[in-house]
Amino acid sequence: MTRQGSSGSPSDPQRRVSSPDAKSRPRAAGRGKRAGLAALGWFLALFVLGPLYIILINSFKSRKQIFSDQLGLPSSFSWAYYQEAGRKMDFGRALWNSFWEVAVSVLLIVLISSITAWALNRRHTRGSKLLFVLFISMTLIPFQAVMLPLVQYFTKWTIPALGFKMVGTLYGLVFFNIGFGLPLSIFLFHGAVTQVPISMEESATIDGCNRWQLFWRIVFPNLTPMAITVGILNVISYWNDYLLPSMVIQDPKLRTIPLSTFYFFGEFNIQWNLALAGLVMTILPVVLFYLFAQRYIIDSVMTGAVKG
Amino acid sequence: MQKTTTTGADRAARFRKSRAGRRRRDTLVFTLFMLPALFLFINVVGIPFLLGVRYSFSDWGGFGLSGSRFTGLTNYSDALQDRFFLAAFGRSFVYALFMLVFVNLLGFFLALLLTQKFRSHNLLRSIFFMPNLIGGLILGFIWQFIFSRLFTQLGTITGNSSFFFNWLTSDHFAFAALVIVGIWQQAGYVMIIYIAGLQAIPSDVTEAASIDGAGPWQRLTRITIPLMIPSFTVNLFVTLSNAMKQYDINLSLTNGGPGRSTELVAMNIFNSAYRYQDFAQAQAKAVLFFIVIFIITLVQINVTKSREVQL
Numbered sequence: 001m002t003r004q005g006s007s008g009s010p011s012d013p014q015r016r017v018s019s020p021d022a023k024s025r026p027r028a029a030g031r032g033k034r035a036g037l038a039a040l041g042w043f044l045a046l047f048v049l050g051p052l053y054i055i056l057i058n059s060f061k062s063r064k065q066i067f068s069d070q071l072g073l074p075s076s077f078s079w080a081y082y083q084e085a086g087r088k089m090d091f092g093r094a095l096w097n098s099f100w101e102v103a104v105s106v107l108l109i110v111l112i113s114s115i116t117a118w119a120l121n122r123r124h125t126r127g128s129k130l131l132f133v134l135f136i137s138m139t140l141i142p143f144q145a146v147m148l149p150l151v152q153y154f155t156k157w158t159i160p161a162l163g164f165k166m167v168g169t170l171y172g173l174v175f176f177n178i179g180f181g182l183p184l185s186i187f188l189f190h191g192a193v194t195q196v197p198i199s200m201e202e203s204a205t206i207d208g209c210n211r212w213q214l215f216w217r218i219v220f221p222n223l224t225p226m227a228i229t230v231g232i233l234n235v236i237s238y239w240n241d242y243l244l245p246s247m248v249i250q251d252p253k254l255r256t257i258p259l260s261t262f263y264f265f266g267e268f269n270i271q272w273n274l275a276l277a278g279l280v281m282t283i284l285p286v287v288l289f290y291l292f293a294q295r296y297i298i299d300s301v302m303t304g305a306v307k308g
Numbered sequence: 309m310q311k312t313t314t315t316g317a318d319r320a321a322r323f324r325k326s327r328a329g330r331r332r333r334d335t336l337v338f339t340l341f342m343l344p345a346l347f348l349f350i351n352v353v354g355i356p357f358l359l360g361v362r363y364s365f366s367d368w369g370g371f372g373l374s375g376s377r378f379t380g381l382t383n384y385s386d387a388l389q390d391r392f393f394l395a396a397f398g399r400s401f402v403y404a405l406f407m408l409v410f411v412n413l414l415g416f417f418l419a420l421l422l423t424q425k426f427r428s429h430n431l432l433r434s435i436f437f438m439p440n441l442i443g444g445l446i447l448g449f450i451w452q453f454i455f456s457r458l459f460t461q462l463g464t465i466t467g468n469s470s471f472f473f474n475w476l477t478s479d480h481f482a483f484a485a486l487v488i489v490g491i492w493q494q495a496g497y498v499m500i501i502y503i504a505g506l507q508a509i510p511s512d513v514t515e516a517a518s519i520d521g522a523g524p525w526q527r528l529t530r531i532t533i534p535l536m537i538p539s540f541t542v543n544l545f546v547t548l549s550n551a552m553k554q555y556d557i558n559l560s561l562t563n564g565g566p567g568r569s570t571e572l573v574a575m576n577i578f579n580s581a582y583r584y585q586d587f588a589q590a591q592a593k594a595v596l597f598f599i600v601i602f603i604i605t606l607v608q609i610n611v612t613k614s615r616e617v618q619l
Contacts, residue, residue: 034426041421041432048435048492051454058453070458071465116345119338131342138353140605142553144577145598148591149359150352152371179352182345211337240443242556243578258445262560265449272453279449286441294434297441301497302504305542 117189192226370587383592396576404551419502437496448560505539
C-alpha cells in the first residue's frame, strides 16, 4: 500500500478507505473506523466495569439469592445489608479516621517537602547535593526491609505520663506516612523549584524579605501546581495503604478504611451479601473523589511518573 | 550584583555588603528548613534500616537489641535453606515477569487505542485508570468473589467446569488469578504514562515518515517505539518494582493459598515474622530482598538508559 502523495486533504477518499490503521492518522480515520475503535475500547472496558457491576448488584441480594444466582438482578431491593455492614465495620468511624489521617499527612508532607526541596535546590554545596542523592536513593529501600525494626524502634518512643506513644496512635501513623512519602515528594518539588526564576527571589530579598517570608510568599505560590500533584499522589497512596497501618494500629477504634475492610472480611467471609455491601461502601469515597478531581488525578499521575 | 547609583541604591549596597555574612546565615537558615525532613527521615527510614541490618546478624526476637546475641550469618544461611522462602522468591520473579510483559503490552495497546480521535476516548481512559485508585486490598476482595463464586456459577451455566470453577482452590489457577488482578490494576496506570509519551511525539515526525513512504507498522516500530523509550523505562521500572513488592492483592485474594502455593516474597517475609515468630530470620530475608530490588533497579536503569533516543 503506497502512501506517497496522499498527504493531501483529510477528505481524500482514497486515504479514508485505504488506511487500515488509524494509529498515526487520526484525521484520516473514517466514521466506520472510529466506531470500530470505540467498540473495541468499550469491549475492553467491560473487563473493568464488569466486576464492579457484579459486586454492585450482588450487594443488594439476599443471602439465599447470592448463593444461587450471581448474574441476575436482585429480586428484592434493600438497604438492610448496607446498614448492617456499616454498623459491623464501624464505617463512619473508619471513614473519619482515614480522612483525618490522610488529610493531616498530606498537608504536612506538602509543607515539609516543598521547603526542604527549595533549601536543597538553592544551596549549591557538596553537602546539599549529597543529601539530595541520599534522599532519592532511599526510594530503593522496600518497606519490608525496615518494617520490623521500625515498629520495635518506635515502641520505645513513649511518654506514659502524657499518654504519648508513636506505635498505636493515628498521629504516629501520620509521622510514619510522612517519613516514607518524603523522597518522592522532595524529588518532585526539587524539579519544580528549578523552574522558579532566581531573579524573583533576589529582588524580593533586596526588598527586605527574610528567607522564611521569601519561601511562603514568593516561592511557594509558584509551586502550587506541583503541590496539587504531590498532594493527590500522596492521598492515593495513604488512603489505600494497608500494610503500614496494620503493623502500627491495634485498637479497633482507630482502624482506617483498609484495616476495617480487612477485619470485616476476615469475620464475614461466608456472608458475601454483607461483605459486598461493605466493599461497595469502601469503594464509594474513592469513586466520588475520582469523579470530582479526575483531571487533576490523571495529570498528577503523569507528572509523578514521568518525573519520578 | 552590579554597582548601582540610582534610587534604591542604599538597599542594594546593604545587600551587597552583607553578602559574606548572609551566606553563612543562609546556610544556617537553609539547614533549619531541612531539619524536619531530616529528622523524620533519619528516624523513619535511616535508623530502622541500619537496625534491621544489625538484627539480621543476631538472634533478635522482635524486641530490643539487648538480650540478643550476635550469630553471624546463621539467619542468612537459614533463610537460603528455607525452601518456602526460595519458592516465594522464585514465584515473585515469575509474577514480575508476567506483569512486566502483559501490563506493558496491554497498557501500550490501550494508549495507542485511546490516543485516536474518537468520541469516548477520554471517558475510556478514566475507566481503565479507575482500578488503580481502588487499593490492592479491596481489589483482591472484589476478585475473590468473582473467582470463587461467579466462576462456580458460570461453570454450572455453561457446563464447562474445567475452566469455570473456583480458581482459588487450584495452585496454578490461583497464581493466574493473582496475575490477572495485577494486570487489571496496573494496566491503566502504565497506559496513562504511555499516553503522555505518545502525546509528546511531535506529529511532524510521523507525518514526515509517512510522506517518505513508511507504512503504519514501520512508523510504529521505527519512529514511535524508539521515541517512547523514556516511557518504557519508567513503566518497566514501575511494574517490576510493584510486582516484586506486591503484598496487598496477595493477602486479600489468595492469602498465599491454597497451602503456601501462591505466597509471594513480601508475604513470606511478613509471615516469617508474625506467623512463625522468627523475627531475625525474617529480617535477614528482608535484607536479601532489599539487595535484589537494589540490583534489579540499577541494572534496569542502565539497560534502558543506554537505548534512549534523544530528539
